[in-house]
Structures are given as structure tokens and as C-alpha cells.
Amino acid sequence: MTAACWRSPDLEKLPQDEARAKARLLNDEGAEKQAHQAVLDCEVRLKRLELDAGTRRTTIQRLKLQQFETRKNDEYQAIGHEITRYEKDVDDLETRELELMEEMDVARAALQAAQAACAHDRALVEEDLAAIAQRRDRLEAEHREVAAQRETCAAQVPESILPLYQRLFKSKIGLVVAPLQDGKCGGCHMKLIASTVVAAQAAREIARCEDCGRILYVEE
Numbered sequence: 668m669t670a671a672c673w674r675s676p677d678l679e680k681l682p683q684d685e686a687r688a689k690a691r692l693l694n695d696e697g698a699e700k701q702a703h704q705a706v707l708d709c710e711v712r713l714k715r716l717e718l719d720a721g722t723r724r725t726t727i728q729r730l731k732l733q734q735f736e737t738r739k740n741d742e743y744q745a746i747g748h749e750i751t752r753y754e755k756d757v758d759d760l761e762t763r764e765l766e767l768m769e770e771m772d773v774a775r776a777a778l779q780a781a782q783a784a785c786a787h788d789r790a791l792v793e794e795d796l797a798a799i800a801q802r803r804d805r806l807e808a809e810h811r812e813v814a815a816q817r818e819t820c821a822a823q824v825p826e827s828i829l830p831l832y833q834r835l836f837k838s839k840i841g842l843v844v845a846p847l848q849d850g851k852c853g854g855c856h857m858k859l860i861a862s863t864v865v866a867a868q869a870a871r872e873i874a875r876c877e878d879c880g881r882i883l884y885v886e887e
């Protein structure tokens with residue numbers, strides 16, 4: 668008889684435990700990524716403001732030179748107005764730069780917090796995963812041991828009832844034989860009819876629970 672296809676329910680749920688642990692980490696990593704993106708966005712916007720202000724400063728220098736070189740009074744005035752307009756622009760841009768730097772400080776603090784949370788959870792999840800791996804090793808070792816014991820026992824099962832035994836093994840999650848207890852089946856706890864009890868006690872042929880079909884035996 669081959670080793671059972673049955674596996675311990677504890678072993679079966681390990682992949683779920685693993686997936687749960689990994690999902691938790693994925694969440695943290697997502698939050699960290701988002702916080703990082705917010706910082707990058709701030710940097711890009713700041714860079715753009717700096718460039719805008721720089722362009723205007725260059726223009727102001729150029730205009731001042733023009734103003735210096737002109738001999739016409741009205742042109743001098745017109746350039747003067749233009750310079751004032753550009754200087755106002757630069758002022759506005761610098762104000763926005765300051766606001767954005769404050770925003771950046773907040774974003775950087777949020778990123779640090781997200782990184783710390785992620786590192787903390789990563790350590791916990793790694794511990795969890797290591798514990799799950801250990802549990803798997805232990806359960807698999809137990810499983811191998813039980814399977815070996817089962818091989819030995821199955822070898823003693825008469826050839827004629829093997830098909831029945833195997834069928835029950837699959838449907839009853841490994842509990843094929845059940846003790847007779849106070850006239851009840853030890854597997855499903857249903858009351859047995861008298862002739863079944865007698866047959867089980869006589870132990871001359873296979874007696875089975877009428878309800879769940881398990882093979883009954885009388886405890887010594």
C-alpha cells in the first residue's frame with residue numbers, strides 16, 4: 668500500500684500563513700514607495716521653480732544691460748517696468764520655493780516613518796517566515812514518520828479488505844477504524860444497531876458503522 672495522499676491540516680495551512688505574512692510586507696513596501704514618490708515629486712517641482720526663477724534672473728540682467736545702454740528716456744522707462752514685472756515673478760517663485768521646501772520636509776519625515784515601519788515589519792515577517800519554515804520541517808518529519816508507521820500497519824491489513832480500507836482512508840481523513848464505545852461508533856458517535864455490536868464483538872468478520880462506514884473494533 669502506498670503512503671497516504673492525506674496531509675496534516677496544519678501542513679496544509681502553512682502556505683496561507685506565508686502568503687499572509689508576505690502580503691503584510693507588500694503593504695508596507697507599497698506605503699514606502701508612495702512616500703518616496705511624494706519626495707521625488709517635491710524635488711521635481713522644486714527643480715522646476717528654481718529653473719523658472721533662474722531664467723527670469725538672467726532676463727533681468729539682460730534687461731538691466733539694455734536699460735544701461737539706451738539713450739531714449741521712454742525706452743528706459745519701458746525696460747524699467749519690464750524689470751519690475753520680472754522681479755515680482757522671481758519674488759513669487761521664491762515664495763513658492765519656500766512653501767515647497769516645507770512640504771518637502773513633511774514628505775521626507777513621512778518617508779522616514781514609512782521606511783522605519785517597513786524595516787520593523789520586514790524583520791517581523793522574516794521571523795514569521797522562518798518560524799513557518801521550521802514548522803513545515805517539523806510537520807513534514809512527523810508526516811514521514813507517521814507514513815512509515817502506517818506502511819507497517821497497512822502491511823498487516825488483509826489483502827481482501829485493502830480496497831475498502833483505502834476508500835475509507837481517503838473519505839475519513841485517515842481515521843479508518845473506530846473503537847466500539849458503549850454501543851456507539853467511536854468515529855461518528857452514532858448509536859449502532861445490536862447486530863453490528865455483536866458482529867464487532869465476535870470479530871470474525873469486518874463490522875462497519877452503519878452511519879459512517881468505518882471499520883469497528885472492540886478495545887481490549
Ligand SMILES: [Zn+2]
Binds near residue numbers: 877
Ligand atoms: Zn460511525
